[in-house]
Structures are given as structure tokens and as C-alpha cells.
Amino acid sequence: MSSVRAIAQQLKLSAATVSRVINNHPDVDETTRERVLAAINQSGYFPSTGRLQTNVLALAYPDDPVKTEYGSFEPALLSGIMRGLDEHQFDLKLLSIRRDKTPDETYTQFFMRKGVRGVIMRVFRHNRALISRIASERFPCVVVAEQFDDPEVNFIRSDSYPSSRRAMEHLIAVGHCRIALAIHHVSDGDHMDRRRAYDDAIVNAGIKIDPRMIFEVSAGFNAGEQVLDSILTMPSKARPTAVFATNPMTALGVMRRAQERGVSIPRDLSLLGMDDSDTRLHTWPRMTAVCQDATMLGYEAANWLTRRLQSSDRANATASMRLHLPTTFEVNGTTAAPGGEAIDIASNVRPLTPSRS
Numbered sequence: 001m002s003s004v005r006a007i008a009q010q011l012k013l014s015a016a017t018v019s020r021v022i023n024n025h026p027d028v029d030e031t032t033r034e035r036v037l038a039a040i041n042q043s044g045y046f047p048s049t050g051r052l053q054t055n056v057l058a059l060a061y062p063d064d065p066v067k068t069e070y071g072s073f074e075p076a077l078l079s080g081i082m083r084g085l086d087e088h089q090f091d092l093k094l095l096s097i098r099r100d101k102t103p104d105e106t107y108t109q110f111f112m113r114k115g116v117r118g119v120i121m122r123v124f125r126h127n128r129a130l131i132s133r134i135a136s137e138r139f140p141c142v143v144v145a146e147q148f149d150d151p152e153v154n155f156i157r158s159d160s161y162p163s164s165r166r167a168m169e170h171l172i173a174v175g176h177c178r179i180a181l182a183i184h185h186v187s188d189g190d191h192m193d194r195r196r197a198y199d200d201a202i203v204n205a206g207i208k209i210d211p212r213m214i215f216e217v218s219a220g221f222n223a224g225e226q227v228l229d230s231i232l233t234m235p236s237k238a239r240p241t242a243v244f245a246t247n248p249m250t251a252l253g254v255m256r257r258a259q260e261r262g263v264s265i266p267r268d269l270s271l272l273g274m275d276d277s278d279t280r281l282h283t284w285p286r287m288t289a290v291c292q293d294a295t296m297l298g299y300e301a302a303n304w305l306t307r308r309l310q311s312s313d314r315a316n317a318t319a320s321m322r323l324h325l326p327t328t329f330e331v332n333g334t335t336a337a338p339g340g341e342a343i344d345i346a347s348n349v350r351p352l353t354p355s356r357s
Helices: 004-011 015-022 030-043 073-086 107-113 125-136 161-173 189-204 221-232 248-261 294-310
Strands: 056-061 091-096 118-122 141-144 155-159 179-184 214-217 242-245 270-275 288-291 322-326 328-330
Touching: 004 015, 004 030, 015 030, 015 107, 030 107, 056 073, 056 294, 073 091, 073 294, 118 125, 118 294, 125 141, 141 294, 155 189, 155 294, 161 179, 161 189, 161 242, 161 270, 161 288, 161 328, 179 189, 179 221, 179 248, 214 221, 221 242, 221 248, 242 248, 248 270, 294 322
Parallel strands: 056 091, 056 118, 118 141, 141 155, 155 322, 179 214, 179 242, 242 270, 270 288
Antiparallel strands: 288 328
16 A cells, blocks of 8 residues: 555545545544544555655654753764665654644644654653654654653663663772762653662662762753762762762763862772763773763664665564663773872852752
């Protein structure tokens, strides 16, 4: 089935009715609209521009595109997506759903109006319901960097729990028992994995989780600087001897403020970071980090979606994707056994209030 007429014949409707659904005409009842959209997505039909079918995918954000403070993840993801699309001669469009979708159109109609055949989605925990609604319409879609129990949602993500757990156990093994956690305040699956790894490693080592060691912060340099400042306001015997920063930019902020305040890493403070690309290789000392390959996430998502859209095999055209990529733990120069003398505290430092979770 590859035409309006064929869809109309299968559903025993007129071609005009199918066209009205595609064009979001108001004079179609909801039941008919849902039947037509389901048939369109099941068949892989997509309107042509002239005689040429568009080969365009979208990278779509439910809200505003994520900010640059989030670090290298988005550029690395985009690089991988473009590599995957180039192999199949597809193009890419960036979409903001909140800005552009009208209330009276379905997601399928919105994507078709935008001229895209499939969508790669970025999502946080607070807008997961939107993904389930898109998946229920069966429009070709894959979510990057988040996991779903809904069997209709295709996704690819990095599993950062095992490597984060190993990283925490490494810190504990070399002698750290007061380890701070600087974690992104926006809840998503990745950061929940890292928080769980932190908690499990601490508890397994017989150490009591101290709420004063948990800092829920925004992503970015400033957050890392605030974390370091807050550590320096703590009594010397109560300060953490190591920090696990779950965002690359936060880790870099810790390193920059440490240099400004005369804190030697790793002599005075060990730092464990997170890296989405090769940021750790451009710091001094090179940063010990849990590493995920955001470029590969983008490549695998784009490659799977384009192959699905191009497949003439019905089984491949309706196949699901639920892929967990491994992460790694890399020991470099920012972690060591605890050591060094206490650092003087400047009187003008304003502490960051830690979470009370």
C-alpha cells in the first residue's frame, strides 16, 4: 500500500476522505481520522513532493532544544545522526513540537505537515507521556537517551549504571569514604542510573549516605563552581575528599574553580566526571570519567530508522528497537587516594544548599 487510493480502498473510504485526513480537514469524524492515520503509519505511506518522495528525518524536542550548558552530548549526538543519515542519503530537520504543533492536529499530521518521514526524539522525564502518545499513533520514531517500559516506544540509550558503580567502587577502594555527588536537577533515566550507582556503592561499602554530600544542580560551569565553593565552606574534617560530577560541564566547573581557589586535583580533592565524547582528554590532569559514546547513540538511531523506512520487508518495516549501549570507566589523572592538607576558606564564598533527599 503506497498511495491515497490504495489506503482508501483498504478502508472502504473515498480517496477524498483520506486526503482530508492527511490535510487535517475538520470535516472528518474522529473514528475515521484514527483509522486513516493508523493505516498510513502501518503502510509507511508518505506524501510526495511532485514526483519525488522526501527523504527527511527530524530531530525533535518536546520543549525548547536543550541548552549549550549541557555540554558535548548534543553536538556529538548530532554528528552521529548525520553520519547515519548520510549512509542512506537522508536529510535532517530540527523541530520544536511545543512551538510548532497546533492543538487540532495529531502528531502524525504534524510530522507529515513538516515533511518528515520519521523522528528521532529527545525527551526528559517530565514529558515522557508525549512520547507514548506519538508511539500510539505508530509514526516511525525512536527516542534517544531514555528508556521506556511501553512496548510501542522504540529507544536507544547508554546504560551508565555499571560503569558508574565501578567508578564509585574505585574511589572507595583507594580510601575515599566522604564522596560528594553533583547531579543534574532535571530528572532523566541517565542521571537516575548514576544516582542509583552512587547510593548502591556507598551502602554496599557500609558507609551511611550523608544528605550534605548530595548537590542537585543545573548543568554547567557555574554549577560546578558552586559545588566546589560549597565544599570549601564545610568544616575541614567533614568535607568530601572526592566528587562525582554526573555532567561533563559541571565537572569542568569544579576543575576551574579548584584552580582558582588553589585546590590541587587530585591531591586535595579527587574528581570523577562524566564524558559524552572526548572532553576528558582536553583537561589537565586528564579527567577520570564514566564515558558514553553520544556519537554512536545518534548513528545507531539514524541508521535503524532509515533502514526501517527503506525496507520493503514488512517485518523489518515494523521492527522495534530497544537497545542499551554499554559505557566505560576510564581512570586518568584526577583521582587518587585521599591526601593533602585542609584548604583555607575565603570569607566571601556563598555555599550552595544541598538537596535533602
